[in-house]
Amino acid sequence: MGHPHFSPENMFLGMIGSAVDITERQRMEADMAKASKLESLGVLAGGFAHDFNNLLTAILSNLYLAKLAIPGHDEPLKLLSDAEQACFASQQLTQQLLTFARGGSPVKTLLDLGRALEGWVQFPLRGSNVRPVCIIPEGLWCVEADEGQMRQVISNLVINAQQAMPEGGRLTVVCENLTMPNLDPAVPRRDTDYVRIALTDEGPGIPEEHLPKIFDPFYTTKAKGSGLGLTTSYRVIQKHGGHLTVQSPPGGGATFLVYLPASRALPVKADTSTPPVAAGTGRLLVMDDEASIRGLTQAVLARLGYEVDCAENGQTAVAAYRQAFRDGRPYDGVILDLTVRGGMGGKEALLELRAIDPNARVIVASGYANDPIIADFAAYGFNGRIVKPFRLEDLRQAALLLTAAQVQ
Ligand SMILES: Nc1ncnc2c1ncn2[C@@H]1O[C@H](COP(=O)(O)OP(=O)(O)OP(=O)(O)O)[C@@H](O)[C@H]1O
Ligand SMILES: [Mg+2]
Structure with missing residues (x-):
């Protein structure tokens, strides 16, 4: 913007005006356009990853059960293990999109x-x-x-x-x-x-x-x-x-x-031998809104020696827990799915379980490794976390954690 400036004799002296550098504004507008693209990508990725992880969990659990069914057959065992690895790689792909889209917080462990x-x-x-x-x-x-x-x-x-x-x-x-x-x-x-x-x-x-x-x-x-x-x-x-x-x-x-x-912490020497299938003991309650996940988690935990009941949402899990508690055969631990479509999710259910039994041992499960509750489960009152698709070793560890109170 500017206008000409003249002397009293009408001689042109020059232009007076101001200029605004809009480079920065253009850059900001471009950034905002990018941000809104990312936003929609995030919504898409969230929905996709949830379903995809559940499917992967079903595949992984079946692979695990298949492996247990054929001990000593090295060749098919190797093929099944390769299939497992491919499932883990697919999980990484979903996480890639999720991490990017939601900018999720890292779940940190000591990594060698x-x-x-x-x-x-x-x-x-x-x-x-x-x-x-x-x-x-x-x-x-x-x-x-x-x-x-x-x-x-x-x-x-x-x-x-x-x-x-x-x-x-x-x-x-x-x-x-x-x-x-x-x-x-x-x-x-x-x-x-x-x-x-x-x-x-x-x-x-x-x-x-x-x-x-x-x-x-x-x-x-x-x-x-x-x-x-x-x-x-x-x-x-x-x-x-x-x-x-x-x-x-x-x-x-x-x-x-x-x-x-x-x-500077030192890594714990990893045990590379395949862990023995420990005979677990205890009663567990598994809540998940996906029937296939419930069924397979139950099958795997049962195979590990646990007695397992299932619930499809927070309400039924709380009711089952209350009943068992009253009957004097309480559950040793509960695995709660964090997000339940159209029902009570893990966070709310945890509060109700603790109201019934302040010592309830509860692990939160989710397909969203980056969810703040998963990243910082202890701050939300959970005893542990498990990320879907469940690795079988994760499930075994989860069950051990839930039933550990018995041993002490
Ligand atoms: N090792 C490399 N050598 C040469 N150019 C590279 C290299 N790594 C990245 N680039 C350049 O940086 C760009 C951005 O990389 P980036 O990984 O973000 O996206 P992409 O590989 O193009 O797509 P995507 O990774 O999402 O499939 C690439 O398109 C390429 O031009
Ligand atoms: Mg690339």
Whole structure:
């Protein structure tokens, strides 16, 4: 906006006016348009993941029962285990969308990256001509992280590397302990030690002018890309107090650097032998609105030695618990589904159970690993959590946790 300015003699002196830089406003408008797209994606993802996880749980439970039915038959056992692995991978895919869409909070546990990483890198490369080389030093520190989300980040980076090398090549993954004085200037938070994972491919690299955009949602140069991989990864690492950056030197070959705050706690040595099917004892109540989940959870727990009753919503679970309590044959523990369509869910049911029996032992179950109640179950009064699709080992642990009070 402006207008001309003249002297008393009518001589043109110039223009007086103001200009507003609208770049920032345009950027904000573009951001808002992106945000509303993400919002609808989130709603879609939420509904989809719920049903999908229930189906996966049904598949996994059947696989487990099938495995138990054929002890000693190595070949079919191996095939069934492979099918299980594929189910877990499908679960990761749903979680990917959910994490991204809802920006969920990580469920952190002590994670020994040194042990897990090689498998995570190899998995997406199966059947491709990209060869992974993992360099993981002895004594790599652990991190406090959400295992599913970390796996997802690594898998996003590995898939990008593989897509950058359609003709094949090498993907080098180097892990390192980084103490504070040795941190790169790229790391914004400098008050902690880090574990750094560097993934370097042999692709063409990323042109300098694209570098500022690659972490933006929906930025993609691929015909079938969604442009969400790096956005999700960036958010996940950020939520873990870490940092994700990229280096792409002119000669080609991109390096993605993942920094995660180190934890000095020592990992518990994992027992790699298959756990024996422990003969559990105790009475459990399982509440889930999905009939197939109820049936299969019951079948699996029964196979482990427990006596199991089922309820399809919070109301019936509370009624069954009250009745059993009055009859002097209380349940040792209850597994409550968090969300029940058209009925009382886990959170409310827990309050009613505790009103009947303040010592009720209750585990919350959900397909939403990122739900705040799952992430922070103890703050909501639950004794434990279990995420669908249930891994059989998870169910076994859950049942042990519920019946542990008896042993003490
Ligand atoms: N290793 C790499 N080498 C070269 N370019 C890369 C590499 N990793 C990412 N990029 C560039 O960054 C863009 C964004 O990556 P991002 O993973 O977010 O999305 P995408 O791979 O295109 O799609 P999606 O991961 O959602 O399927 C890619 O389209 C590509 O242009
Ligand atoms: Mg990608």
